[in-house]
Amino acid sequence: MNPYDKYAIETALQLREKYKGNVTAVSLGTKTETEKVLREALSLGVDSAITALDDKFSEINAYSPSLGYILGNLPIQKADYYIVGREAADDNQAVVGAGIAAALGTDFVDNVDEIKTQDNEQLTLVSRWDQSELSATYTQKPLVISVTDTINTPRLPSFKTKIQARKAEIKEITVKQPKQFEVKQLGNTKLALPELKKKTAVIFNLDEDENAVNELFTKLQQQNIL
Numbered sequence: 001m002n003p004y005d006k007y008a009i010e011t012a013l014q015l016r017e018k019y020k021g022n023v024t025a026v027s028l029g030t031k032t033e034t035e036k037v038l039r040e041a042l043s044l045g046v047d048s049a050i051t052a053l054d055d056k057f058s059e060i061n062a063y064s065p066s067l068g069y070i071l072g073n074l075p076i077q078k079a080d081y082y083i084v085g086r087e088a089a090d091d092n093q094a095v096v097g098a099g100i101a102a103a104l105g106t107d108f109v110d111n112v113d114e115i116k117t118q119d120n121e122q123l124t125l126v127s128r129w130d131q132s133e134l135s136a137t138y139t140q141k142p143l144v145i146s147v148t149d150t151i152n153t154p155r156l157p158s159f160k161t162k163i164q165a166r167k168a169e170i171k172e173i174t175v176k177q178p179k180q181f182e183v184k185q186l187g188n189t190k191l192a193l194p195e196l197k198k199k200t201a202v203i204f205n206l207d208e209d210e211n212a213v214n215e216l217f218t219k220l221q222q223q224n225i226l
Contacts, residue, residue: 004085006154022047042165043157068099101144108144
């Protein structure tokens, strides 16, 4: 399991606690490759697990358009949210969420640092970069969300959930890659750019001012650099 996966699972569990419903963990590959990951997900509290069996899994990489197509077209009824980690630890490409959204024809919100839940099941998603912040409220379902490692603190499995995870059934679904898959351009794409903030240079002459170091630290703190 990638480190970011645990943040995605915790996000899903918190949404379940707020809105009810079920959390399903999905892993694409062979039984041997996916079982350990899915057992761990079950021990963290997810309700069910699915292995998407694919004999050609070794031919798929992070750039394969069919990866998102397969995950986005699994026979899961009424999935409101598809939640993924920001990126995988082995390739760092961060394209799975975008691929799922393209397959579903729905919105994809990347690098989410905070989720504010509303009573009407709307989600306000917040992304932060440096000193800038993007925030928007989404009502569309399904919605694909990519989360960062600052969004929460993943819970630890209990002894009880570990035992339950060992006995739990993992559903198996055999998937087929499309023979010809074309990446289509998404229409009506909107990009929200953070506000540009210019930083002011702070220069002190240490030889002429004995208090320069203290003044420098004060200035850096005022600008939220330290």
